[in-house]
Amino acid sequence: MPILKDQIGNTFEFAQSPKRIISLVPSQTELLYDLGLEERIVGITKFCVHPYHLKSTKKIVGGTKKVHFEKIRLLQPDIIIANKEENTLEIVEELRKICPVWVTNIITIEDVFQMITDFGQLFNCRTEAQKWNDKIQYSYNDFKHFMKEKPTQKVAYFIWKNPHMVAGSNNFINEMLKLNNFINIYDNTEKFPGRYPEIIIQKMKIQGDPEIVFLSSEPYPFKEEDAFEIGRFTHHAKTVFVDGEMFSWYGSRLSKAFEYFKKMHERL
Structure with missing residues (x-):
């Protein structure tokens, strides 16, 4: 795999696409599911409510501000997906002792497109990622037209x-x-x-x-x-x-x- 960079500038080099994912952000859990990665998700937070059935099929590892490090360690993740605003720096640094932590940083719509593109590369689902970016871009353009007046x-x-x-x-x-x-x-x-x-x-x-x-x-x-x-x-x-x-x-x-x-x- 090529060298990849997350949205706060950390670089990653994986021999192969990460297979065991823990997501610490509800909206990103939903995105991973929509990218067709349900089988790879092994751990989520108690706030990851979409899609609803994940709460009964995946291990709950805490919240966004408070996580169970031991539960995460036992899941043997290849990667943990976090967010600069949702998860604290202290949590992210502690988790880095377990495995690589990919941190997103989302303020604008452009940041969302970038995150989806990044996930497409990271998890080898570029086609699905492009489909979602196209779908969102279409809705976005339509909405901008709606808002004109x-x-x-x-x-x-x-x-x-x-x-x-x-x-x-x-x-x-x-x-x-x-x-x-x-x-x-x-x-x-x-x-x-x-x-x-x-x-x-x-x-x-x-x-x-x-x-x-x-x-x-x-x-x-x-x-x-x-x-x-x-x-x-x-x-x-x-x-x-x-x-x-x-x-x-x-x-x-x-x-x-x-x-x-x-x-x-x-x-x-």
């Missing part, structure tokens, strides 16, 4: 409660918001440092006064009472519950996300 709207996208956290700058959710002609009021690294800043909901009006407040289904599943609580401080803003997977899962899920976004705009 849509006005911009100011939004806030909540991901967590206690403390309240939102999507800020430099993350995939923010890129998805931009594609939808939404102006994220927290996309400002000087005022709101970090990818997912903690905010005080009482200050939302002066922080940007959003027209729409999105409450995500994950990682925190927001409820009606949360909408009521946040709504008290946004006055005229419309509160909308959204499927967090469509905004934050990169990979093959994107082909479904663009259709979801179209329906969302029709509701708005």
Whole structure:
């Protein structure tokens, strides 16, 4: 196999395509399955819920932020697939003592295309990878056409409660918001440092006064009472519950996300 490079610049040289894969990222587990690699997946996280049957056929090795190193070691993986944002540096460094760890780094749609191409080379499934890239590219082009005449709207996208956290700058959710002609009021690294800043909901009006407040289904599943609580401080803003997977899962899920976004705009 040729020398390959992951998305944080680490180089890898495999004598043959890795046969035993552990995936520590739910959206990447789904992608590996969609690339036809189900038989090679030996371990996943408890959050890897698509496709659902994998939870009963594959070994659960922990979560994304906390893994069972011994369970992973016993599975004798050839490669572990991680992500710069989802998995901590400490976890990745510890896992490197077991086997090579391939780290993705996804912020833009282009990063998604690159990851799929990389997996095609890494797991010798280039044709399948190209099919998925073509499918996503087609949906992406179609969606850009759909969005041409849509006005911009100011939004806030909540991901967590206690403390309240939102999507800020430099993350995939923010890129998805931009594609939808939404102006994220927290996309400002000087005022709101970090990818997912903690905010005080009482200050939302002066922080940007959003027209729409999105409450995500994950990682925190927001409820009606949360909408009521946040709504008290946004006055005229419309509160909308959204499927967090469509905004934050990169990979093959994107082909479904663009259709979801179209329906969302029709509701708005």
